[in-house]
Amino acid sequence: MISVKNLEKTFHTQRGDLQVLKGINQEIQKGEKVVVVGPSGSGKSTFLRCLNLLEMPTGGEVWFEGTQINAPGCDVDQLRRKMGMVFQHFNLFPHLSVLKNITLAPVTLKLKSEKEAEDKAMQLLKRIGLQDKANAYPSQLSGGQQQRIAIVRALAMEPDVMLFDEPTSALDPEMVGEVLQVMKELAHEGMTMVVVTHEMNFAREVATRVLFMDEGLVLEEAKPDEFFDHPKNPRLQDFLSKVL
């Protein structure tokens, strides 16, 4: 479904070039739940953001459903409709009600009528138990509620894959659970997911494959049991000893 070949990303800063991704190769199949872990600055968020071209790779190829999306002339907007993304800081639209947040894209892109989009939105809100917040504004909601709505907003586009960029890192500890719960349900329904997170329990429980990234490379990848119980790479062993 997603195929990444020798992906490189270099940021050009005033202090010189900074190579964040140093050649990553990955195949992500339909239905997989890939969890990416690693120390901060390892490039895992950049890797995720390269998948839907929020960051433009400076080398290599990214393929999605048979199309090379970082080739010139590719209609990125079209492809992003099928790749939902959830951000660390939720990024709900503060000037729109919850309902409008969810229906904006489907209605604007003429994928659904206003009525259809609202029905779908209410149905999704009901699933996460926030249907009574449909007319509230994001600032009236807790972080956990906002993030769940951000997930629903992405789901309203009926994506084929969902990308999560540290979805619980900006949350108060007591709200992490409710967001992870929604993600777990999504995983059980068969959604293809790529998740960058520091939640090791979530990785162990939900992932079909865990990647360890450090200094712009994937140093180890394995099924969760193998990954957490028998890590091979010394840097991963060191990392796990610190976070577990």
Place this chain on the structure above:
Amino acid sequence: MQTLFASVPLSFFSDLGQQFYDDFILKDRYMYIVQGFANTVVITLVAVIIGIILGTLVALVRITHQNNPKKLRILNKICGLYLTVIRGTPVLVQLMIMVYFIFASGETLLVAMLAFGINSGAYVAEVIRSGIQSVDRGQIEAGRSLGLNSRTTMSKIVLPQAFKNVAPAVFNEFIALLKETSIAGYVGIQDLTKGGDIIRSITYDAFMPLFLVAAIYLVLVILLTMCLSKLERRLHQSDKR
């Protein structure tokens, strides 16, 4: 009181009624004020609209170019020149050049509206640009990640928030513009200020016409300022917890 008004002859107060009659009632002279008021309001309103449209366009050009230096290079240069010239020269000079040179054969009132609009646009552009820049980058990323193109993201997500952020500043700009139009008399437009001045030149009474003009401006500005705080409260409703 006595020392304060020592130099004012007593007749000043006893003649007030007569002066009022001469200034405003006789030969319907109040019409100078009424017409002037109408002109001032119309010039301001039209200039405001021109200013917002022009300012938004210029801000968009500059932001687009800033985000991608390859885009709109020439248009951005023109906008930069526009901002420099308009903000670097007195509005009165601009008004006179517009009326007496560029549109010498045009209807003076229309040309004045345009001149004030163009002038205001330069200031509004910078305000709106800062408003657009104040919108968090994550908002653009969220919009794009949903498959919206950059134009739709700008119009549906960024601009509404930018306008909201800068509405008070833009509104303030227009309160300033209202007062600035008082120079329109220089090019022969009978605005509120000129109306009062005409009465003064007829009756040789400077006190009443000019103070009335000042009072009208003041009331207008106070009313607009009240609207502004109402607007601010409404705009921030979605921020309330």
